[in-house]
Every structure is written in structure tokens, then in C-alpha cells.
Amino acid sequence: MTVTSRFRTTWTSTAAALVGAALLIMMAAAPQQVRAELTIQVTKGVGSAIPVAVVPFAKSGDLPAGDDVSTIIRNDLEMTGEFNPLDPERMLSLPSSSDDVFFRDWRLLGQRYLLVGRVEREGDQVRARYELFDINSERRLLGETANTSVDNIRTLAHHISDKVYEALTGEPGVFSTRLAYVTLDAHEGKPRYRLQISDVDGRRARVRLESDEPILSPTWSPDGRRLAYVSFESGKPQIFTHELATGERSVVASYPGLNSAPDWSPDGRSLLVTLSRSGNAEIYKLDLASRALTRLTDHWAIDTEGEWHPNGKGLAFTSDRSGGPQIYIKDTEDAAPRRVTFGSRYNARPRFSPDGRYIYYVHQRDGAFHIARTELASGDEQVLTRSRLDESPSVAPNGRMLIYATEQDGNSVLRVISTNGDAAYTLPAARGDVGDPAWSPILR
């Protein structure tokens, strides 16, 4: 494959060349609505899933066709693997409020929870009223209203899913969070890399950056308003931050050699980055306001893929100082690194669970690359996936699900699994490959 960069410049790019490159990119980067590029495929259910009946919501007024609130909620709950929504065709009645709920009907159908509701058009707004019941105790768990603009029905549905999920599990739902990822296809004879953001079900994808050179390693700011990523648009890797609302971008790292693996600190003020300006890959803390660098590793080996501990004090990273890549943790920025993976000769790209209890990573076993996790207190390791070329794990902000890139039918796809390993769904790109997923924080 011969690739001619649109923005090939010399190693010491002139400012003018960089400005030119940035202009071209920004034109391509103007947010554009595109056809949803990822199509959900639920590949695996689970026997222990909780039966829940989501009754088709009653509707009044002129509602847009296509996005049905109760269908979206049903799909949301199903894709967690924790719930088994009842097929509406099996329902004996279709109540829309507590007045017409007969618990006996739902007990007959073996259901544990029941969600009913109504959607109404009011001007350019849509209002939903919904109630959640525990069928055994005949108790109402939720009774709320929510509204949004008429073109935002999916947001409304995901919001209700989040409320229902939290009421039933005690954990916040992540249906209103977003995914960032990079697709790759061929366009006019050249590779086309596109950084996109979609809902967690792959819908409402929008292209945020397009380039014929690689884009990789997107990472979210803790407030969900910015991304940092690596782009080769200038002919060499540079780390950018990107304000999602405005499209405004800044080059924050453009040192000789590697500029890679950004990870945003929990306080939002700095990035962990991998630079090789000293001659080989080392991890630095890059202060975003002052651009000051603090070197956090110092070894002749490769040190990369740093991720902050959720407490913002320590970090995990990959190093091949023992001969092959393994995961190390520094409990503070100044602490000596300690190795935490021993199960095979290749363990890389650590990602903490939000509570800091587990570390997830790419794990090689018998020549295949899987996603595994280690419970840090016990050292117990569990391999979570069975596919062969798994990489780029990213944990959902409630710790219940994990997204990673894998291969299916010769293409790279995204797969979401529950962190107990029980459920999975796949998000293939409509064309070409999709990889490098990053699960957003909970957006407020």
C-alpha cells in the first residue's frame, strides 16, 4: 500500500506548512451528520438476565417516525446482558400508566419489572411520562417525566434507560454516554481515517476529523467536552486536543520522535503522554495550561500506554523492561514501578476499572490476543474474551461494560462485553474497519 500524504512535510515542519495542514483538516473536520456507520449485532445473551417488560409507550401528537422510545429502551437494557426484555407480542395487555396495570398478567409471563409510559408532542418538545414497577411487591419504583426537543427522541429514550438501570441495579446507566472511535476505509484511492463520535448503540455517528493519515488513541476529558488524540496529518505523530462543541484544536505535543498514548488526568489539567524525545519511549505528564513536562518513567526499555489511576495520584503503564511488554503500576508519580501482570509474556495497554479494583489489558495466550483483567488486591487474572486479535480495551464509566476492538470476517470491529464476561454485542463499521474505541465519561 503506497500512501501519499496530503500533508507530507519535512521533519522540521515549517509553521506555514502546519498552518496549511490545519486549515485543510478543519474544513474536513466541520461536524457533519452522517448515516449511522455502526450497526448493532447482539451476539450473545445470558440465561441469568432479569426479565423486564417494557410496554410500548402510548403516543399522542405528531411524533417523528423511526425512533420509538420504548424500542430504544428495550434495546438498551438488552445490550447490557443484565436484562432480558419481553417481546411486546407476548404481552397480554398494553398499559400506559399505573391505572391500567394488572400485576397478575405480568406475573403470569414470569416478569420481574414493568416499565410503562406515554410520549406526547407539545409544540417542538416531546414529553415522556413513565413509571417503573416491581411486579412481585407491586411497588412503584419510579414515576417521572422528562422532555426534550422533538429531534432528540433518542436522547430522551437513553435518559429513561439510565434512570431505569440505576433504579434496578444501584449503578448509574451509561446509555447516554458516547463512544469515540476511528474508522478506516478507502476513498478515492486513498485511505480515509475518520474520528467519529456516536451513541453507545452506534447510532447518531458524527465525523469530527478526517484525514488520509492515521488518527489514533482518542481519549476523553473528564468533563466529556474535549478529546485528545494522535494524528499523523503533518506526516509525523502529534497530540491534539479538540474542543467538541467548537471544533477548535490545539497541538499540545509535537516533539521529535513519538508523541502518543494520551490519557486525560481525572482533574482535567494534564495529559499522560508517551514521548521519545530523550531517545526512547518514556511517559510524561504534560500540563495543559503551561505545557510543562514532568518525566514519570526513566528506563532504556519502551514505557508507554500510561493511564491515570482513577484517584489521579498513580498510574499504570506498559513496559518491556522485563523482556516483553508487561503492566506496571506507580502508586504515586514518584513511586517505584511495580509489575502487576505475570500470566503470559505479552500484557499491555492497561485500563483501570472506575473503582480502581481491576486492571484490564491486552493479554497474549497461545498466540492469540485477548482482553483480560487482574484484580489488583488478589492478583487473580481472568481472560474475558475468546476472539484472537483483541485490542484497545476501554471501560464504561459505571464499570459494568467494556468496549474493545477485535476482528470479525476480516475486518476490525468494536465489541462490547459485560465485565462479568456474560454478554456481548458487536458494532461493525458499514464499510472498512473501526477501531480505537474510547468510552466517554458520564456526561452531565
Place this chain on the structure above:
Amino acid sequence: MNTMMKNSAFALVLSLGLVAGCSTTGEEPLTDEEMSAVDQDGGASVYGGTDDGGISADELRERDRRQADSAATGDDAALRRITTFYFDFDTAEIKPEARDVLAAHARYLANNPDVNVRLEGHTDERGTKEYNLALGERRANAVQRFLVVNGADRSQIETVSYGEEKPAAMGSGESAWAQNRRVELIFR
């Protein structure tokens, strides 16, 4: 993919040719023209029937030197047509069979200070993207060190790693992976 395989085949043919060329040089009888040329050049005396093919030691050295020079120029140019170098999984060790070709590139750079080269390091798709970026850089750096040790100037060389992002061969499996674990020299 096809280009890559042709290059490997070319490398093989080339090394066979070199061996053949070396072995025939000392054994073939010299023509009058060649001998007279040597005569004119060095004023050497010619003996018949000796083990060294009828040329004095001085003449032989001179002749070898000139042949080596022309071979170095001609064969270096041929060697330098190979610009992609392959690596084993998770290593950055330059393979023995790459050394002669890289040395030819280094000589070329040393003799042509205005020429610059970009070393692009790549890995196969296995493992993680960021680790592979670092591994691709390690490979490019290994080639850079080899070129500098063999006479190229550091300022003539830039390196960049693409990790697993730009495979030369599509598909999964060792045959594709082997072609993707590479450093490409791009002269400009």
C-alpha cells in the same frame, strides 16, 4: 504485497550474482586488451603460466581495486534497490541478510551528503497500537544507528513510526504479518 515479494526475490538473485561474479574474476583468462590497459597504467610485467593468472601481485591488487570500485558502484546501486527490511515479532534486531544492503545505503548517504532518507518503522497488527508505535520506532532507530555507524550523517536521517497503522500486506496470518514488520527507507 507483490512489490515486496519481487524485492525479496530480487535480493536473492542479486546475492547469487555477486557470488558468481567474485568466483569468476580470478579464473578467467585476461584478454589482451585488459592486460595492455594494465600495462599502460602501471607499467607492469606479465608472466605466463603462474598461479595468479599471469599478472604480477602489484597488477593484481590494482586490478582488484578497480574492479572492486566498479563493483561497489554498480552493485551498491543494485543493492540499494532494496529499501525494505524485515523484523521478527516484538524485536528490533536487524537481520544478518540485511546488513550488506544497509551498508550500501550508508555508503551512498556518506558519498551524497545532500541526500536525505526517511525511515518508516512498522509492526504487524498483533498487540496494542501504542506499544506497536514504540516498537516501530525502535526498529527505525535500529536502522538509523546502523546507517550512522556505517558512515551516514545523523542529520541526513529522519525516523517516523506508524506502528501497525500502515500494513504493507492485508490479512491476518504469518505471511502477511512477516511483510508488515518492517522498516522502509524513503529517499528524498
